[in-house]
Amino acid sequence: MNRFLGKTFTLFLLGAVAFRFAPAQPVVAYDIKARLDPASKTVAGEERLVWFNASSSAVTTVPFHLYLNAFRNNRSTFMKESGRAGEGRQAEDWGHCRVKGIRLESGEDLLPSMRFLQPDDGNPDDRTVMEVALPKPVEPGGSAVFLITFESKLPRVVARSGWHRNFFMVAQWFPKVGVLLDGGWNCHQYHARSEFFADFGSYRVEITTPSDFVVGATGRRIDRRENKDGSVTVVHEQDRIHDFAWAACPDFLEYRKRFRLEEPRVETDMIFLIHKDHQKLMPRHLKALTHALEFYSRSFGPYPYPTITLVDPAPGAQAAGGMEYPTLFTTMSLAWLPSWIRLPEMVTIHEFGHNYWYGMIGSNEFEEAWLDEGINTYSEIKALAAYPGGGDLISLCGLDISDLEQHQLSVFLSGKFDPVVRNSWEFVSGGSYSLNVYAKAGLALLMLERMLGPDVMDRIMKAFFGRWRFGHPTTTDFVAAAEEESGRDLGWFFDQFFYSPDALDYAVGSLSSEPVPDFAGIDDEGEIAGASPASRTTKPDVYRNEAVIVRLGEHVFPQEIEAVFEGGRTILERWDGRERWKRFVWTSPDRVRSVRLDPRGVMVLDANTANNSRTRERDERLPRKIGLRLMGALQRIWALMAF
Amino acid sequence: MSISRYYLLGWGDAVRQPKMAFLLWVLNALSGLVVYFGACGLMRRAFGHSLLGSELSERFAFRGVMELLQRHGRDVAALAGTVLILTAATYLLSLFLSGGVLHVLKTARNPKSGEKESRVAALFFEGAGRYFGRFLRLEIVALPMWIVFGILLFVFSGIAGNASDGWEKERLGFALVLALVGAAVLFVFLGMMIVDYARIQLVATDGRRVFKVFLGTLKFAARRFFKLLGLAVFFLITMGIVLALGEAVARLLGGKGAVVTALGFGVQQVLVLALLGARIAFLGAQARLSERERVSALDLPPAAQDAGGEQKERPDKAQSPFDGDAQ
Numbered sequence: 001m002n003r004f005l006g007k008t009f010t011l012f013l014l015g016a017v018a019f020r021f022a023p024a025q026p027v028v029a030y031d032i033k034a035r036l037d038p039a040s041k042t043v044a045g046e047e048r049l050v051w052f053n054a055s056s057s058a059v060t061t062v063p064f065h066l067y068l069n070a071f072r073n074n075r076s077t078f079m080k081e082s083g084r085a086g087e088g089r090q091a092e093d094w095g096h097c098r099v100k101g102i103r104l105e106s107g108e109d110l111l112p113s114m115r116f117l118q119p120d121d122g123n124p125d126d127r128t129v130m131e132v133a134l135p136k137p138v139e140p141g142g143s144a145v146f147l148i149t150f151e152s153k154l155p156r157v158v159a160r161s162g163w164h165r166n167f168f169m170v171a172q173w174f175p176k177v178g179v180l181l182d183g184g185w186n187c188h189q190y191h192a193r194s195e196f197f198a199d200f201g202s203y204r205v206e207i208t209t210p211s212d213f214v215v216g217a218t219g220r221r222i223d224r225r226e227n228k229d230g231s232v233t234v235v236h237e238q239d240r241i242h243d244f245a246w247a248a249c250p251d252f253l254e255y256r257k258r259f260r261l262e263e264p265r266v267e268t269d270m271i272f273l274i275h276k277d278h279q280k281l282m283p284r285h286l287k288a289l290t291h292a293l294e295f296y297s298r299s300f301g302p303y304p305y306p307t308i309t310l311v312d313p314a315p316g317a318q319a320a321g322g323m324e325y326p327t328l329f330t331t332m333s334l335a336w337l338p339s340w341i342r343l344p345e346m347v348t349i350h351e352f353g354h355n356y357w358y359g360m361i362g363s364n365e366f367e368e369a370w371l372d373e374g375i376n377t378y379s380e381i382k383a384l385a386a387y388p389g390g391g392d393l394i395s396l397c398g399l400d401i402s403d404l405e406q407h408q409l410s411v412f413l414s415g416k417f418d419p420v421v422r423n424s425w426e427f428v429s430g431g432s433y434s435l436n437v438y439a440k441a442g443l444a445l446l447m448l449e450r451m452l453g454p455d456v457m458d459r460i461m462k463a464f465f466g467r468w469r470f471g472h473p474t475t476t477d478f479v480a481a482a483e484e485e486s487g488r489d490l491g492w493f494f495d496q497f498f499y500s501p502d503a504l505d506y507a508v509g510s511l512s513s514e515p516v517p518d519f520a521g522i523d524d525e526g527e528i529a530g531a532s533p534a535s536r537t538t539k540p541d542v543y544r545n546e547a548v549i550v551r552l553g554e555h556v557f558p559q560e561i562e563a564v565f566e567g568g569r570t571i572l573e574r575w576d577g578r579e580r581w582k583r584f585v586w587t588s589p590d591r592v593r594s595v596r597l598d599p600r601g602v603m604v605l606d607a608n609t610a611n612n613s614r615t616r617e618r619d620e621r622l623p624r625k626i627g628l629r630l631m632g633a634l635q636r637i638w639a640l641m642a643f
Numbered sequence: 644m645s646i647s648r649y650y651l652l653g654w655g656d657a658v659r660q661p662k663m664a665f666l667l668w669v670l671n672a673l674s675g676l677v678v679y680f681g682a683c684g685l686m687r688r689a690f691g692h693s694l695l696g697s698e699l700s701e702r703f704a705f706r707g708v709m710e711l712l713q714r715h716g717r718d719v720a721a722l723a724g725t726v727l728i729l730t731a732a733t734y735l736l737s738l739f740l741s742g743g744v745l746h747v748l749k750t751a752r753n754p755k756s757g758e759k760e761s762r763v764a765a766l767f768f769e770g771a772g773r774y775f776g777r778f779l780r781l782e783i784v785a786l787p788m789w790i791v792f793g794i795l796l797f798v799f800s801g802i803a804g805n806a807s808d809g810w811e812k813e814r815l816g817f818a819l820v821l822a823l824v825g826a827a828v829l830f831v832f833l834g835m836m837i838v839d840y841a842r843i844q845l846v847a848t849d850g851r852r853v854f855k856v857f858l859g860t861l862k863f864a865a866r867r868f869f870k871l872l873g874l875a876v877f878f879l880i881t882m883g884i885v886l887a888l889g890e891a892v893a894r895l896l897g898g899k900g901a902v903v904t905a906l907g908f909g910v911q912q913v914l915v916l917a918l919l920g921a922r923i924a925f926l927g928a929q930a931r932l933s934e935r936e937r938v939s940a941l942d943l944p945p946a947a948q949d950a951g952g953e954q955k956e957r958p959d960k961a962q963s964p965f966d967g968d969a970q
Binding site: 277278314315316334335336398399400401402405406408409412413511594596607608609610611612613614615616618619621622623624625626627628629630631632633634635636637638639640641642 | 667671672674675676678679680682683684685686687689690691692693694695696697699700702703705706707709710712713714726729730733734737740808809810811812813814816817882886889892893904907908911912914915918919922
């Protein structure tokens with residue numbers, strides 16, 4: 001450790017060593033002073049960054065993310081990719097992050113060496129990544145201390161951050177250093193479909209706002225002071241995190257409630273910043289967050305931070321909603337939303353869940369977004385299914401739509417263009433990105449759970465979380481944890497469902513049951529025996545029941561086939577599913593009534609569930625019911641319209 | 644005369660025309676059967692031999708909707724297209740049918756010598772043919788009224804948007820959206836009612852000056868607005884009751900034995916017949932109200948009216964084509 005290492009950083013390192021599951025060393029320590037000017041929508045900042053070289057190579061340049069420059073003009077990569085380049089915007093709607101000064105604490109001015117990089121697409125108009133050259137290399141194990149002054153002009157709320165009237169969501173707002181991996185710097189541009197990636201470390205941030213503003217921020221508040229100029233400064237700090245966000249609005253109502261759980265041991269302060277127009281939704285968010293804290297702590301590991309802050313964006317600022325930051329997230333509220341639509345609950349649970357899959361498991365969201373969104377979708381489906389009082393997303397008079405079903409719908413309605421694992425900006429469209437990294441990945445994990453059993457999956461998730469908490473795991477690390485805990489080779493599973501865009505679809509191709517004819521012809525004694533089939537008058541003794549199972553999709557998946565016979569007898573068959581088809585024949589005195597694939601409901605990604613079963617005789621109840629109901633409804637409408 | 648009495652008399656007119664109601668039901672049911680067979684075919688193609696179909700017949704399963712959209716989107720679109728075409732056809736047919744209905748009601752209350760009830764079908768189609776062209780022109784003449792209603796809704800929507808701060812006052816915005824929907828329904832109903840009264844007047848006077856009749860009807864509707872609306876409320880309440888009964892019966896259909904389904908289907912058709920009867924009754928009541936109050940409201944010289952606009956005497960009594968047992 002060299003001389004630049006500050007006291008905070010030393011304490012932080014000690015804390016990390018003491019922490020049992022911390023595989024990665026803390027790399028950064030930020031100390032930021034920020035002042036919000038609501039009139040100009042600007043945050044003036046001073047940043048002191050201690051950066052530690054935890055790699056095995058010396059570095060001579062250091063890149064920084066300047067995410068807000070995505071909103072600097074309509075030529076940024078973000079604006080081009082999102083199709084917003086042609087949108088009309090007022091002058092005050094744009095945003096930027098301008099570095100006014102950058103130097104080393106030792107005095108060397110780095111500003112002259114500053115330049116903008118475009119490592120992903122070479123777009124010269126994109127200024128979301130900057131780089132400075134160091135006067136001398138930082139060796140492995142060494143560190144550098146940067147002093148940066150910057151000005152962040154917040155955009156009108158767009159893509160997770162910005163202002164709307166007197167509401168401010170201040171996110172991705174300060175110069176943030178890239179991540180140094182052994183292969184070099186990982187510092188991508190801000191893309192329309194990308195989220196973020198940063199190193200773990202400690203943050204201490206002083207936020208100054210006008211005194212009427214209610215402020216919520218990452219981490220715990222350690223100080224609040226009123227200034228002579230009428231402003232108020234709050235100080236927050238938190239370690240073992242990789243980002244810092246805050247929100248401010250005079251119309252927030254602040255609620256606090258202590259959450260306690262005995263097993264595993266969890267104690268944390270739940271802080272709710274609810275916009276005054278959404279006050280009535282507060283009990284719903286409280287119930288959802290309480291459930292989420294309990295569910296995630298029990299399922300994956302205890303929530304370790306002293307606070308969790310829920311921010312409810314102001315009406316009209318929905319673009320800031322549904323986003324995660326360490327120990328703070330934004331939810332979604334609409335004042336008129338009835339209780340049978342559990343959208344606020346779903347968003348609160350999902351975004352809280354990101355404190356695990358993103359917050360503590362710091363995967364690279366640019367390159368493997370499924371590791372946070374997919375795993376969190378899987379967790380969200382399970383958490384909602386266990387929601388007290390019922391967790392259907394919509395539940396009204398028998399019309400129930402579960403979270404699982406809504407994710408299945410998004411997968412089924414999609415084309416198959418992209419695999420799950422792909423750089424986020426390389427997906428063919430925003431829809432393809434969303435359905436793959438959220439829905440398809442989440443459902444694939446649910447399939448894995450149903451295939452391996454809930455106990456094994458529980459072990460896998462706990463092991464993965466435990467090993468990689470406060471680290472940067474990749475897909476390979478997840479597969480390794482899954483294979484180790486299950487004791488099975490799962491490469492075939494991940495190759496198909498995570499690295500291939502193909503589909504899974506098995507079907508019952510045909511089903512028949514024919515009487516086995518009595519013997520006819522020349523028997524072993526050379527006699528001609530048997531009557532012609534036409535002369536038979538009695539019920540046949542034996543039937544030849546036959547089902548042909550076909551594989552219509554490219555993916556191969558082991559199959560269970562359940563045949564149900566008249567009288568209720570069932571037979572369970574198994575097939576490895578590799579060939580394109582397989583014939584099953586059952587010769588028995590009873591006739592087969594139906595055949596069903598996947599009776600345990602493992603194949604949640606199956607592209608067509610209607611063809612997963614077949615009855616020998618057609619059930620006319622549904623056509624009759626739908627036909628009559630539709631006919632009746634239209635007849636009534638036409639009668640109203642009549643003459 | 645009170646509006647409840649108009650309505651009761653209208654029901655009397657409807658009850659006396661069972662053959663006409665039956666005729667209208669036959670046309671309605673024929674269209675319904677087209678949809679029935681289309682929907683049955685779609686369900687058979689989508690779920691014919693699947694256990695998912697059996698599950699869907701017992702309870703709502705979102706998976707079924709997913710499969711239908713994903714695998715049979717074209718079939719669903721084709722069925723939806725058929726429904727739209729049938730609905731448009733019903734609308735066009737209504738121009739034709741309403742002439743028949745009004746002509747039958749008019750003739751029944753003012754029979755010419757030798758006309759008997761057994762000639763209902765002939766009278767119906769005679770009236771339908773006679774007034775179809777005029778009613779078609781009436782629809783065209785009424786277009787500006789619909790445009791004005793559309794503009795009014797647009798203006799209301801703008802006002803609501805401003806009042807709710809660009810819809811950001813969410814509760815107020817939601818209430819205003821509901822109010823806008825209510826206003827839209829009111830406009831639609833009001834427009835249909837005005838066209839109804841214009842048709843009644845065209846049939847009553849056997850006139851051909853459609854534009855003049857429409858303008859007169861607008862004035863009449865404006866002067867007797869609440870009375871017309873009150874009568875409409877009676878009709879809406881009746882419709883609501885019949886529709887609720889229909890929905891209750893519909894829930895009994897399907898998923899049960901064939902006998903129960905057939906029984907339910909029969910009751911359903913009786914309810915559709917009741918709806919058509921209610922519509923005839925409403926028309927009859929409107930015709931009576933128009934006959935009795937329109938002259939006093941619009942056509943009499945001031946001297947013939949008292950200070951409150953009430954009719955002092957009915958000089959046109961002898962010529963009233965809808966004249967009957969309403970006095």
